Amino acid sequence: MKNSQNVTLFGLSASQKLAEDIAEILEIPVGDSTVHHFADGEILVEIGESVRGKDVFVVNSTCNPVTENLMEILVMTDALKRASAHEITAVIPYFGYARQDRKAKPRQPITSKLVADLLTTAGVDRVVTIDLHARQIQGFFDIPVDEMEALTLLYNYFIDNNITDDICVVSPDHGGATRARRMSEMFDCPIAIIDKRRPKPNVAEVMGLIGDVAGKNCILIDDMIDTGGTIVAGVDMLKEKGAKDVYIACTHPVFSGPAVKRLQDCAAKEVIVTDTIPLPQEKMFDKVRVVSVAELLAHVIDNIENKIPVSDVFEQYSMTH
Numbered sequence: 001m002k003n004s005q006n007v008t009l010f011g012l013s014a015s016q017k018l019a020e021d022i023a024e025i026l027e028i029p030v031g032d033s034t035v036h037h038f039a040d041g042e043i044l045v046e047i048g049e050s051v052r053g054k055d056v057f058v059v060n061s062t063c064n065p066v067t068e069n070l071m072e073i074l075v076m077t078d079a080l081k082r083a084s085a086h087e088i089t090a091v092i093p094y095f096g097y098a099r100q101d102r103k104a105k106p107r108q109p110i111t112s113k114l115v116a117d118l119l120t121t122a123g124v125d126r127v128v129t130i131d132l133h134a135r136q137i138q139g140f141f142d143i144p145v146d147e148m149e150a151l152t153l154l155y156n157y158f159i160d161n162n163i164t165d166d167i168c169v170v171s172p173d174h175g176g177a178t179r180a181r182r183m184s185e186m187f188d189c190p191i192a193i194i195d196k197r198r199p200k201p202n203v204a205e206v207m208g209l210i211g212d213v214a215g216k217n218c219i220l221i222d223d224m225i226d227t228g229g230t231i232v233a234g235v236d237m238l239k240e241k242g243a244k245d246v247y248i249a250c251t252h253p254v255f256s257g258p259a260v261k262r263l264q265d266c267a268a269k270e271v272i273v274t275d276t277i278p279l280p281q282e283k284m285f286d287k288v289r290v291v292s293v294a295e296l297l298a299h300v301i302d303n304i305e306n307k308i309p310v311s312d313v314f315e316q317y318s319m320t321h
Contacts, residue, residue, distance in 0.1 A: 004026070004028045006053075006305075007026075007028060007054065007055050007301075008031045008049070008055075008056050009023050009026070009028060009030060009031055009056075009057045009059065009301070010030065010031040010033045010047075010056065010057070010058050010059065011023075011030055011060070012033075012035060012058065012059065012060035012069070012073065013035055013068075013069060013072055014060050014062070014063055014069045014278065015091075015093065015278070017275075018059060018061075018093065018275055018276075018278070018292075018294060018297075021292060021294035022059065022294045022298045024294075025295055026301065026302060031048075031056075032047070032048030033045060033046065033047050033048060033076070034046045034048065043068070043072055044075070045072060045075045045076045045079050046079070047076075047079055047083060051080055051083050052083065052084040052085070053085075053086050054085055054086055055085075055305055056080050056085045056086075056087070056088050056089070057089045057091050057128075057301055058073060058080070058088065058089070058090050058091065059091040059093070059297075060072055060073050060076075060090075060092065061092060061096075061276055061278075062095060062115075063096060063252075063254065063277040063278075064254070066097065069096070070096060070118075073092070073119070073122075073124075074118060074119070077090065077119070077122040077124050078123060080123070081122075087125045087126070088124050089124070089125060089126040089128060089301075090119060090124045090127050090128070091129075091297060091301070092127060092128070092129045093129065093130050093275075093297065094129075094130070094224075094252045094276040094277050095112075095129045095132055095137070096115075097111045097114075097115045098132050098134060098137055100112055101113075101134040101136065101137055101140075102134075112134070112137045112140060113137075116137070116140040116141045117140075119141075120141060120142055125143055125144075126146070126304070127141060127143065127144070127145045127146070128145075128146045128148065128300055128301070128304075129145065129147055130147070130149070130150055130251060130274075130293060130297075131151075131223045131224075131251040131276075132147050132223075135147065146310045148293075148296055148297070148300060148310075149314070150251040150274050150276070150293060150296070151183055151186075151221075153274060153291050153296065154249045154274070155183060156291075157249075157272050157289065158247070158249075158272075164187070165217065166215065166216050166217050166244065167187045167189040167216065167217055167218075167219060168184075168190050168191070168192055168211070168216035168217070168218050168219070168243075169183045169184040169187065169189060169190075169192075169218075169219050169221060170191070170192045170193070170194065170213065170220045170221070170238060171191070172194050172221075172222050172230055172231055173193075173194060173195075176221065176222055176223065177193050179222075179223065180193070180221050183219065190211065190212070191211060192209060192211025192212070192213050193210040193211060194208075194209055194234050194237060195208040195209065209238075209241055212241075213238050213241050213242065213243045214243070215242060215243075215244060216243055216244060217243070217244050217245045217247070218238050218243045218245070218246045218247070219249055220235060220246060220247065220249070220268070221249045222248075222249075222250045223250060223251050223252060224250055224251065224253075225248070225250045225253055225255060225263070225271075225273070226254045226255075226259065227256050227257045227258060227259050227262075228258065228259035228262040231248055231250075231263075232262045232263065232268075235266050235268045236266070239267050245269045246268045246269060247268060247269055247271075247272065248263070248268045248270070248272065249272045249273075251273070251274050251276060252273075252276050252277055253273040253277050253279055253283075254277060255277075255279070255283050260282075260283050263288070264287060268287065269287070270289055271287045271288045271289065272288075272289045272291060273289070273290055273291070274290065274293045275290050275291070275292050275293060275294070296313065299313045299316065300313055
């Protein structure tokens with residue numbers, strides 16, 4: 001990495017391993033920082049080296065515990081700003097609170113806008129993230145937001161493992177149709193869409209299927225899996241409609257509550273996810289396959305620091321295969 005003397009990269013509690021992987025690719029050390037918790041849970045972040053005049057990248061996903069990991073970024077940012085860092089970039093591979101992007105009912109908050117304001121007020125100069133749940137969240141910020149995509153990384157997994165015959169890409173709902181169509185264009189294959197409705201959070205009812213999946217190897221693609229109810233119901237429907245093998249692919253393995261058991265017990269052959277959210281040992285299971293986003297984020301950081309358009313990273317990854 002050019003100009004590495006002017007760059008410091010820190011990893012906080014949720015993304016320490018990912019930060020180490022990124023730093024190894026960039027050939028720079030991970031910055032010295034420590035997160036402390038007072039007896040009542042209050043967070044203190046201490047920086048163990050000078051950051052004066054440096055461009056600082058803070059890596060942390062706002063996954064479970066969401067609010068605690070968000071507070072770590074805010075407290076770290078405040079510490080960096082008071083230590084005279086030149087520019088602070090929050091690298092948030094999984095951006096929590098993204099599902100609250102609008103008022104779906106009266107008297108509901110738009111919490112993703114609130115989080116955007118908190119990050120900006122704390123002193124973050126730029127945000128790098130992967131696969132926002134709703135792309136319009138970029139507009140909630142008054143600072144630059146680089147939203148990267150893991151779609152090509154997931155696609156490359158299937159290519160590398162020779163899973164290319166009789167493919168049909170399936171979206172688990174209408175909202176993910178654009179994502180599924182883009183992957184179908186990579187494979188040059190048909191697309192199907194599952195028609196569902198969500199009467200309340202974490203509850204989904206599958207209504208029907210748009211498209212033909214009979215005799216196809218289906219890739220059920222989504223941005224995240226939370227409790228797993230929606231995706232497992234989708235697998236069951238695809239099997240009922242005559243699909244051969246069903247593969248689940250998603251960027252963010254939230255895996256709350258019964259998700260791991262549901263995914264392990266369902267009829268899907270494999271569950272391919274990325275490491276935007278670290279999977280502890282108790283959430284690993286036989287079917288799960290993890291694709292790293294470290295190289296993608298390292299390229300983004302390198303381009304930002306060397307004043308190269310981040311759009312170049314899209315082009316590099318689209319030409320991988």
